[in-house]
Amino acid sequence: MTSQLRINGIDVSFPFEPYPCQVEYMRKVLQALQTGQNALLESPTGTGKSLSLLCAALAWQAAMKARQQAFNAQASSAGGEKNSAAVELIAELERGFAESGGAWDPVRGAPRIIxxxxxxxxxxxxxxxxxxxxxxxxxxxxxxxxxxxxxxxxxxxxxxxxxxxxxxxxxxxxxxxxxxxxxxxxxxxxxxxxxxxxxxxxxxxxxxxxxxxxxxxxxxxxxxxxxxxxxxxxxxxxxxxxxxxxxxxxxxxxxxxxxxxxxxxxxxxxxxxxxASVELSSVDLAQCIFEIDAAVSGLMKKITADQQASSLSLEDLSGAEAQESLDFTVSDLFALKGQLLALEKAIDSIPLGSGDSAGPGFTKPGAYVLELLAQADITAPRVAHMLDRLDKILAFMSSTQGRLFRGTGLSRLSEFIAGVFPQSSYCDPAVSSASGSSSSSSGSSTQRRRGLPSSSSGLAQCYKLHIREVSGGHYGRSGATSAPAATVGFDTDASAAASSGPAGSGKPYRLLSYWCFSPAKAMLNLAAHGVRSIILTSGTLYPMEALRQDLQLPFPIELSNPHVIDRDQIITAVVPRGPNSVRLSSGYENRDSLDYQRALGECVASLCGCVPHGLLVFFPSYSLMSRCLDAWRSSRLFDRISSRKPVFVEPRRKAEFATAFADYYKRVCDPQYAGAIFLAVCRGKVSEGLDFADHFGRAVVVTGLPYPMWTDPRVRLKQAWLDEQRLATGRGLTGKQWYKQQAYRAVNQAIGRVLRHRNDYGAVLLCDERFATEESRRQLPAWLQHSVTVAKTFESVPDRLREFFASNSVKYPTRMGRKCACRPSNSRCSSTASRRPRLSSAPPQLTS
Incomplete structure (x- = not known):
């Protein structure tokens, strides 16, 4: 039954009776919207965060529409009898704004929500x-x-x-x-x-x-x-x-x-x-040159065909009359090819040497990319014309060759140049302001009102240029925009997948990376366009102070919500030792130990016998998961595990994931099996945003701390850049603190799979001795910290789990059925508090 609430002077309709944490969440959303301020809102997965967010935001928008209609009605009756209903409504809305500390403009229409x-x-x-x-x-x-x-x-x-x-x-x-x-x-x-x-x-x-x-x-x-x-x-x-x-x-x-x-x-x-980061490889440049040669050939064929069709001579077609019908000439193509050959030569001439703190390669401040491109006569005054020329070549080849023309080289070159010279690739008042020209008055006033920097001159220091040699077969689509967020520096699908095409030949090539190390660049650009409010929300935003400093925006409104579950619905155990007291640690010095890998397998085999239904096991990386699987198979541990629960392994390739995911759901619902086990990686698809409510995820096992790959030059440069900023300003995280933060954020995301609504329950097993410290406990979600205990021996864990699941299966029964009140594709269902959820074997629909 829909619940009607009055929050901050706004009438909010909610699909059911909300929990106190949901009311408080909506209050903070409304406060941000009414005052035009930014907000950081953290609410654990399973607390109905998205539903609360949408209801509050759309209720506020509806109130703004009503305000506008009332104002219009009042204005239309000016000079005559006042519309009393309109006057009363406007007064009521004014009171609501005043209660939350905001003000409103009677002229502007209802803001749009993005x-x-x-x-x-x-x-x-x-x-x-x-x-x-x-x-x-x-x-x-x-x-x-x-x-x-x-x-x-x-x-x-x-x-x-x-x-x-x-x-x-x-x-x-x-x-x-x-x-x-x-x-x-x-x-x-x-x-x-x-x-x-x-x-x-x-x-x-x-x-x-x-x-x-x-x-x-x-x-x-x-x-x-x-x-x-x-x-x-x-x-x-x-x-x-x-x-x-x-x-x-x-x-x-x-x-x-x-x-x-x-x-x-x-x-x-x-x-x-x-x-804000882009990349370009020598393979891309070679492909560009190949495509320009193809464009020359295509253009010559077009000229010849036009000559034959019109009975004109080739000499006539090369004159001004013929050029009027073309977007570019053969001479233009040869000039562009010359620029690319010069750029290729400039990149190849750079001595890579043994490298620096970032590892083998060549590293310079971001401004050096301008010097490099200038050697090919690619400069700011010429960029807009060059980008237009590239678009026209792509359009010409696409129209003449259709699907036969891939255009990958020219497309990547265009993306790279546009990334280095953003002010030349589109008309952006925020960028123009940073370049010294005037911006829109509304954008400037917004910046002044919120205390934003009036220009982004300091952001020019947030880039590094890195050139390195890469072995063939590991280069996918160039540019950071082609990879999912948060994959750089981590052993995940995007960073590990092999590529097809020219780079797959196995020959080494040079990769030019122009990396941005400050998220503030994008956020300040966003705010400079006169945005009313920016609301950042997630199940985990800790630590908020570091986030605020990174983004360089004021966030005066904050919230860190508790969970809606009771304490007896979660059990969390740190397991520092496996069976026979074998040390559990995925640290660099221990991860290759066969004893460790087999002890981890023994833990999983034992947990399969005491965790009902679905069991999720997260590894720090694909490589460690692969090594453990090899060790388990060689000792028949894998057979023991799979005899208790069918085993599904998160695949690297996106196309294979949907099948594995669907099969896992079917096995959990199949009464012939005692559930299923899904082996996955932190930061992979399983850990990010997918739903494993109720029996689909009764326990989450985290087998280690997923630190970024230390060998990745971007990770090393990020740490060095943070240390430089800390030394210069005395603010922000150090490189070491950032490195640790990345690991625990990934762990917390994996933990978020276990509880998806008010009546859900589950266990979290942290199978690495490094989780046993007090500092590690403080890095875990606040709602979870009270339940963390450290197991003295592994042998004590299974009995505790059996008791926990036996008790909660009675308190919070879950029925198996075809229809589902908490389907994986739509749960986060705090609304199911008064009814028993039923499970469907239909998995969530996966959309990239």
Whole structure:
């Protein structure tokens, strides 16, 4: 039953009777929105965070709409009899703002809400939460790339999103895409900004819904989503659409006066740094030169064909008359090729030597990249023209060669140059302000009001240029924007996956990395566009003070919520020793020990016998998980484990993950088995945002501390940069503190899989002796710290677990069934407090 609440003078409808922590969370959200201030809000997974966030934000937006309507009604009756109802409503809203310390502008309309999360899967979960509320009448849009939304098979076969973008534009301009033509046909002819009629309803559609609808109607989902955005009250989008200025400008995301919500923001610093970092390899340059040669050949063929078609001579076609019909000439292509050959020579001539603190390679301050590019005559005054030329070449080759032209080299070169010279790649008032020109008055006033720096001159120091030699076969898509957030420096899918294409030949090549080490660059750029409020929220934002310093934004509103569960619903044990008192530590000096690896396997085998249903085991890295599996198989430990529970291993490849995930869910629900076990890695897909409610995740085992890879030069440079900043300013984390923080944040994310709603229960086993210290306990989630005990021997653990699960299975029974009140795809269900959840074998729908 819907509950009606009055919070900060705003009427909020909630799907059920909220818990005190949910009311307090909504109060903080409303305070931020009403006062136009930023907020850091931490609420444990399973406390209904996303639902509370959406209800509070949309209730406030509804109040702003009512205010606007009342003001308009009052204004329309000026000079005549006053509208008493309108006057009363305005007065009431004014009182609500005054109670929370805010003020309101009677002229501005209701601000739009921009809701961003890391993946489309997380966005789909949030949109499902929205469907449970009374606010489904608000207009909703979701933004995705052509990777997710394009249904043209020829375009989908192209490798990079940049190539898909160019090919799509060509097809739209030449009206050669049947899906765009159908979209254009369905648009009302008297209003080119309206969406196709079926989408004018208030039905909430996520990426999958849009694609399904597009396939059924042969109508382009990509352009439908763009049309929805124009009139939406709330827009859902992945992080990079918001935090990358180039992507934001390209998608026309309006920030002025609007509210920005960053959900699942525990890795926001890395996301910001990744979005501002770019890479270019010698393989990319070689591919560029190859593609320019192909463009020369294609252009010559076009000239010859035009000559034959028009019966003109080649001499005539090379004159001014022929050039008017071309976006570039053969001479332009040869000039560009000369620039790339010069850049290739400049990079190859740099002596890498034995390296420095970052390891083998060549490291310079970020400004050195300008000197390097200048050797190829790539300078700021010329960049805008060069980027335009690259786009036109890509468009020409895409139109003449279609799917045969991949365009990966030119696309990566364009992305790299745009990353180094962002002010030349798009029109950004914030960047212009930093460059010395005047920015919009509204943006400047917003900065002054919040105490933001008036320019980003200091941010020029946040880059490092690093050039190193890399062995072939480990180079994927160039640039940080092509890899998921928080993978740099960690042994995860994105950083370990082998590539296809030219780099897969096995020959070494040079990789030029232009890395940003300050997340403040992206966040200050965001704030400078006149955003009303920025709300960062997650299950884990600890430590908030370090986060605030990293982002260099004021966050006057903070909240760290307790959990909604009772103390007897969680058991947490540090296990420093395995069977036979073998030391458990994934530290560098011990991880390769066969005794350690087998002791870990003995622990898992024993836990399979006392943990019912689903068991999640997290390793610090893929490499350690692989070595342990080899050790277990060689000693038949793996057979013992799999005889008790079917074993599923998190695959590196994205395409294989959905199958493994679905099979795991089926086995947990299958009464023929005693559940299942999923072996996974910290920072992998299993640990980030996926739902393992109830029987799907009765226990989480963390086998070690997932520190970043020390051999990664980006990790070393990040630590060195932090130490430099600490020495210069006396503020912020040291490199060592950051290094440790990264490990515990990943651990806390894995722990978050175990409790997903009010009636859930589970165990956390920390199987590494380093968790036994008081300092380590303080790094764990606050709601968990009270339950942490250190087991004197491993043999005492199984009996405690059996007793714990026997007791809670009676207190919080879970039924197996086809329908589910807490389905993995939509739970976070604090709403199930008064009923027993039922399980469905249907796994969450995975969307990248």
């Amino acid at each position: 809701y961003a999360s890391r993946t489309h899967s997380q966005l789909s979960q949030a949109m499902h939460e929205l469907k449970r509320t009374v606010y489904t009448n608000h207009k909703v849009a979701i933004i995705g790339s052509r990777d997710q939304l394009c249904i043209n098979e020829d375009v989908q076969q192209l490798e990079s999103n940049a190539a898909k973008m160019v090919n799509c534009k060509v097809r739209v301009e030449t009206r050669s895409c049947q899906y765009y033509l159908q979209y254009d046909l369905l648009r009302p002819k008297n209003d080119k900004d309206s969406a196709p009629a079926p989408l004018l309803s208030n039905k909430i559609m996520d990426i999958e819904d849009l694609v399904d609808y597009g396939k059924r109607t042969k109508c382009c989902p990509y352009f439908m989503s763009r049309d929805q955005k124009e009139s939406a009250d709330i827009i859902f989008m992945p992080y990079n659409y918001l935090l990358d200025p180039k992507v934001r400008y390209r998608n026309k995301v309006d920030l002025e006066g609007n509210v920005v919500i960053l959900d699942e923001a525990h890795n926001i610093e890395q996301v910001c740094e990744d979005g």
